Amino acid sequence: MTPDVVLTHENGRWRARGEGLDLEHEDLGALDALIEAQIAEGETVAVRFDAASLPVWTRQYHSHYFAYRLRPAAESPECPEAPDHSEAASGTDR
């Protein structure tokens, strides 16, 4: 069984918990890199967003958000640089 990490999105930041980890970052790609840095090379981590953290009224329409597997690259950055994600959902293009 692949080790699990559960994601939530709280106060504008992604948070990953599980397997002894509790990491957060405003950018998901950067959070992935933080997770990769914590796990052994060659190991795979199963990551799943906790759909229960979405507003209750949305669950009747769709109860699954996303899941993926993360495999650390040989050279994971120890301190990933976060892309600028300050724009709102309806904001203009980068």
Added chain:
Amino acid sequence: MSANRRWSSGMLSTEDWWSVWVGLALYAAGLAALGGGVDLVGWMPRTRPWEWTDAVGAFAWSKWFAPGGATYAAWHPLASWLFAYAVFAALFAFGAYHQRLNVRRFVLGFTVLYALTWVAWIAGNELHLTIVDAAVDGRNRYRDGGLSWGLQLGEGAPYLLALLIGLAIGNFAKSFAARLAEAAKPEWFIKTAIVFLGVNLGAQTIQASGFAVNLILTGAAATFVAYMFFWPIVYTLARRVFKLKRDASAVLASGISICGVSAAIATGGAIRARPVIPVTVSMLVVIFAMVEVLVLPAAYTALFPDAPIVNGAALGMTVKTDGADAAAGALLDDLMRARHLAVEGETWAAGWILTASLLTKIWIDVFIGVWAFVLALIWVYKVEKRAGAVSISPAEIWFRFPKFVLGYFVAWLSYLAIAAAWPELKAGLAGATGVVSGPMRTMLFMLTFVAMGAVTDFAKLKGMGKLAVLYAIALVVVIAPLAYGVAYLFHRGLLPPPAQ
């Protein structure tokens, strides 16, 4: 909570699966009456047409509704009404418990919704609202009843009333609407009703197999065309004209052009967007879907009265969310049949226009998992360029597959299988399942209308800014006309068979 999900995950914890369990359980209960068996569903009350001076003059509950099955004919109407409440409240509360909803709040809310549903259903069957001034089977009930006026809305009148009651709560009694929120689950109610509609499709397939198969195949083809055209156009519009970011554009394009809220959430997940994006788009979808329900059935009936199946299929591609589409389809079905009867003096068989609307929508729903998977791959490989580190399992397609569709197909195919395997039961099949596909299905539609209205708050449009403008433009300029064109291409000339 695990990313190592099994294929059976969610079978007892999601409303999608619970619509299958509740729907198939009641369908199976209906089948128990086959071959001289036991009538387990005849207690369900069936509403009756009534005229207010008659009801006031000599009141009797039986003028409004009575048990649907002959076995239960001796029951007092109120006993059947209370029994139906107890059964449906228990079934849905059981599901709510497993979905970890607050069961007490759910039951209280459901009780109010059930009562309001029946008020609308009974009131909506008053003859001045429903009856059409035309002869049916040699009898003109409008004239026979001595009516001096009538709105002639057909069986669509109760639906409209239910919708108006729900909207009044959702927009003018918001604290009350908040108290109903735990039980106001239009998608759960309509998905259960759609499982029942599988029974109707079975009966329709037996009645006119060629037509039914034609609807199924053309619905699939029309859906494919819709996916190929709608999404790229809306995405390009969002990116080029409205300068939205990639993630917001993709989620919005799916919400507007595919299947509404479920598509927005599926796409948001596929591209790993911040949840605020699909949630914001979902709020827009719910509000615009309500506008579509209020406008499109009446508009299509007035503008294209001779193209019922085209209208139905166009609705299926235009109206987002299953609840709104089924609601709009049911309204269109009743309004168009009433108009056809009034103008042409001919009665179209009920349900075919709704089926056209629903089949198109179901095909759209079925492919959302595949579409989201493709988008996920595009995002990982092309946009984020993280193919080496992130992998998406094809199992995601299954997790995004709408499970109520399985219930719909099980009901449809099992109905056909029983008729084929035991020809001696074929004649009794429609009668045994008549209560399920009739009053039970209609009541769930009515519950959907009330609940959908109660969760729609038009004030939420405030502050949506250019997302709302883009949604409105895409809907009016792109989706509605293109959907109608595609529906015309595949369904032109198709008419429902005459009522038997």
